[in-house]
Amino acid sequence: MSNRLADATSPYLLQHAENPVDWYPWSEAAFAEARRRDVPVLLSVGYSACHWCHVMAHESFEDETTAEMMNSGFVNIKVDREERPDVDAVYMEATQAMTGQGGWPMTVFLTPEGAPFYCGTYFPRQQFQRLLQGVGRAWEQEREGVLEQGNRVVEALSAPRSLAGTGPPGADDLDSAVTVLEREYDAANGGFGGAPKFPPSMVLSFLVSQDARERRTRGATGGDRRALDMAMGTAEAMARGGMYDQIGGGFARYSVDAGWVVPHFEKMLYDNAQLVRAYTRLWRTTGDDLCRRVALETADWMVRGLRTPEGGFASALDADSEGEEGRYYVWTPEQLREVLGQEDGTWAAGVFGVTDAGSFERGTSVLRLREDPDDWERYARVRAALLAARDERVPPERDDKVVAAWNGLAIAGLAEAGALFDRPDLVEHARTAARLLVEVHEVEGRMRRTSRDGVVGPSAGVLEDYADVADGLLALHAVTGDPEWVPVAGRLLDVVLERFPDGKGGFYDTADDAEELFSRPQDPTDNVTPSGQFAAAGALLTYAGLTGSTLHREAAEAALAPAITLAEKAPRFAGWGLTVAETLLTGPMEVAIVGPGDVAETRELHRTALLSAPAGTALTVGDGTRAAGIPLLEERTLVEGAPAAYVCHGFTCDLPVTTTDALRDRLAGDRG
Numbered sequence: 001m002s003n004r005l006a007d008a009t010s011p012y013l014l015q016h017a018e019n020p021v022d023w024y025p026w027s028e029a030a031f032a033e034a035r036r037r038d039v040p041v042l043l044s045v046g047y048s049a050c051h052w053c054h055v056m057a058h059e060s061f062e063d064e065t066t067a068e069m070m071n072s073g074f075v076n077i078k079v080d081r082e083e084r085p086d087v088d089a090v091y092m093e094a095t096q097a098m099t100g101q102g103g104w105p106m107t108v109f110l111t112p113e114g115a116p117f118y119c120g121t122y123f124p125r126q127q128f129q130r131l132l133q134g135v136g137r138a139w140e141q142e143r144e145g146v147l148e149q150g151n152r153v154v155e156a157l158s159a160p161r162s163l164a165g166t167g168p169p170g171a172d173d174l175d176s177a178v179t180v181l182e183r184e185y186d187a188a189n190g191g192f193g194g195a196p197k198f199p200p201s202m203v204l205s206f207l208v209s210q211d212a213r214e215r216r217t218r219g220a221t222g223g224d225r226r227a228l229d230m231a232m233g234t235a236e237a238m239a240r241g242g243m244y245d246q247i248g249g250g251f252a253r254y255s256v257d258a259g260w261v262v263p264h265f266e267k268m269l270y271d272n273a274q275l276v277r278a279y280t281r282l283w284r285t286t287g288d289d290l291c292r293r294v295a296l297e298t299a300d301w302m303v304r305g306l307r308t309p310e311g312g313f314a315s316a317l318d319a320d321s322e323g324e325e326g327r328y329y330v331w332t333p334e335q336l337r338e339v340l341g342q343e344d345g346t347w348a349a350g351v352f353g354v355t356d357a358g359s360f361e362r363g364t365s366v367l368r369l370r371e372d373p374d375d376w377e378r379y380a381r382v383r384a385a386l387l388a389a390r391d392e393r394v395p396p397e398r399d400d401k402v403v404a405a406w407n408g409l410a411i412a413g414l415a416e417a418g419a420l421f422d423r424p425d426l427v428e429h430a431r432t433a434a435r436l437l438v439e440v441h442e443v444e445g446r447m448r449r450t451s452r453d454g455v456v457g458p459s460a461g462v463l464e465d466y467a468d469v470a471d472g473l474l475a476l477h478a479v480t481g482d483p484e485w486v487p488v489a490g491r492l493l494d495v496v497l498e499r500f501p502d503g504k505g506g507f508y509d510t511a512d513d514a515e516e517l518f519s520r521p522q523d524p525t526d527n528v529t530p531s532g533q534f535a536a537a538g539a540l541l542t543y544a545g546l547t548g549s550t551l552h553r554e555a556a557e558a559a560l561a562p563a564i565t566l567a568e569k570a571p572r573f574a575g576w577g578l579t580v581a582e583t584l585l586t587g588p589m590e591v592a593i594v595g596p597g598d599v600a601e602t603r604e605l606h607r608t609a610l611l612s613a614p615a616g617t618a619l620t621v622g623d624g625t626r627a628a629g630i631p632l633l634e635e636r637t638l639v640e641g642a643p644a645a646y647v648c649h650g651f652t653c654d655l656p657v658t659t660t661d662a663l664r665d666r667l668a669g670d671r672g
Helices: 011-015 028-037 051-061 064-073 085-099 125-141 143-158 171-184 201-218 226-240 269-286 289-306 333-340 342-352 376-390 404-420 424-441 463-480 485-499 532-547 550-559 562-569 575-585 600-612 660-667
Strands: 023-025 041-046 075-080 106-110 116-120 314-317 398-403 450-452 589-594 618-622 644-649
Touching (some): 011 398, 028 041, 064 125, 085 116, 171 201, 226 289, 269 289, 269 314, 289 314, 289 404, 333 342, 398 404, 424 450, 463 618, 532 550, 532 618, 550 575, 600 618, 600 644, 600 660, 644 660
Parallel strands (some): 041 075, 589 618
Antiparallel strands (some): 041 106, 106 116, 314 398, 398 450
C-alpha cells in the first residue's frame, strides 16, 4: 500500500511511504482525524541515518499485525526530526522529562490536542504491541487520568524557564570553564566523559580561542597550555581512532566506547562541517600536519560524498548497508590481502589495526591509525587501493535533503579551510552552496529549512537556520571579499531580531509567526550543533564588527548571558557560546584589507590576517575605490598607492600598516 507520505519531500518520510501503517505527515489534518475518531495520536520521530529507526521500522512498521494495531487504535504521525526540529524539540523535552532519557526513534502518545501523555524511544516488536494494547485500554477505560497526565506535562513544560546570568561571560568565567573541562577530560583517551563519546567540535573551538587569549595576554611563552593540550589530545585521538574514516575521510557520528575504537557509523554533515573548521583552526594555531591532513580529507569527503547536483550538501549517510550496520567500512585481514596482495595486505593490517579477532563484529575490524606509517608513499598507494575496492561495495543510503543551517556550517568550514590551505576549489564549493541557499531557501525574505532536488521544502526556518547561514555567509565574505554576502546576512539577522526575541535578551528557537505547538521551543545549550541562540550571538557580533551596528552588538552580548551559568556547570554544552564570548573579549577585532585583489601584496596581507587574527575577527577586503556598502571599508584607502591593512576595535583604527610583519604585530596586540 501507499500511505500519505508518498508526496513528502523528506527522504526519511519517503522510507515509510510503503509501510502498511497509515501514516500522516505532521499536519492539522492528522489531529482533526484523531478528534473525529476519538483516538490518541501516535507520534514517531526519527531521521534517515538512524540505525535504530530502521530496526523499529523493519520490526514493527513493516509488520502487518503491528500496523493493524496502530491503524485501528491510533492516528499515526511520522516526523523527520531534521525537517521539523521544532516538533522534535518539544516532544523530546517531554520524553526526557517523563523517562529521564531520550533518543531516536522517539515514540510519543498524544491527545488529539497534541498533549503528550506517554513517551519512549525504541521498542522491540512484542513490547511495542503490548504498549499499543495498554495505551489503547488506558484511553478507553482511564481517559480522565490520561488527559490529566497530558495536561500536567504541558503545564510543566510551558512554564517560563531561564538560565541565570546577566551580560556576556568575562575572562574569569571562561577560565573557570577550562577548569571544569579539565576535570571532565579523559587524559588517557582524549575527549570528555565516558562512553559513548561524541565529537566535541564546539568545545575544541573554544579551547583554541582560550589558548590564543592566554598567549596574547601572557606572551607567546607565558601561561600554561592546558586548553590547547586538551584540544590537541582530543583531536588526535579522534583522528587516529575508528570514528574517523581512515581511507575515505570524514567522521562518524560518535564512538560507542571511550577509546574512539568503534563508531556508530552514520556520517552527518553537521559533524563534519564543524570538524573541518575545528581542525583548520587547530592547524592555524599549531601547524600540526595531522590536523591539516584531517581537515582536508574531511573537506574532500564532504564534497565527494555529500555534495548535491545543485551545489548544496546532503544531510547524512546511513549507518547501514545491505542491512548491516558498518558493513561498508569494516575489513578482515583476508579482505585486505585480497585487495592488496600478501605483502601490502599484511603491512596494511598492521598499520590499520586489523586482526583475526576483529575490533567490531563477526571478526571484522574498524580501521584505525594509531601512529603514523613508516612509509607515507606506500600508505597513500594502499589507501587509494582500499578506497577503490570499497567503492565497489554497496554504499550506505544518502539523505539528500539540504538543510539550511547545516549548509551554513559547511560554507564556513569549507571557506576557511579553502583559504588557509590554498584550496580555491573548496572556497568555490562554499560559494556555490551559498548561492543555493540565497536563491532557493530564502523565500520572500524568510528562510526555509530544507530543499531537495533544488525544490524548497515547506518547513519554516528555525533560529539556527538564520544564524548559521548568516555566520557562513560572513565567513565566506571574510575569505573572498565578495560584498554580496554581507547584506544577505544582514537581512537574515534582521529577521532574527524581529521575529525570535524572548523579551529577556535571548531568542526562541521558532519565529513568532511559526506554527504554535504546546510550548514554544527555546534551548540556549549547544547540542550536536551550536544552539540557535549562541549561533545568532556569533553572527550578530561579526555583523556588528563589519557595520558598526550597536543594535547588533548589544543583542549579541545579551544572547551570551546563559553561557555564564553553563561555563561553571556544563561547559561541554556551551562550547560555541564560550567561543563567541572569547571573540567578544578581543573587541572583537576588526580588520580591513585595502588593495586591488590581483596584487600580490594585497593577497599577502589578506592571508596574514586569516592566519593571525583572533578567531571571530570581523574581516573584510576592498579595492580601495569603493566601500561596497560595508562601513568598515569606508574611508579606508591605499597608503601612498600601496595595499594596506587597518586593524580596528569598535571602528577606532590604528594607523594602517603595509607589511605582513607589521600586520602580525598589530594582530598580536602590539599597537606600535
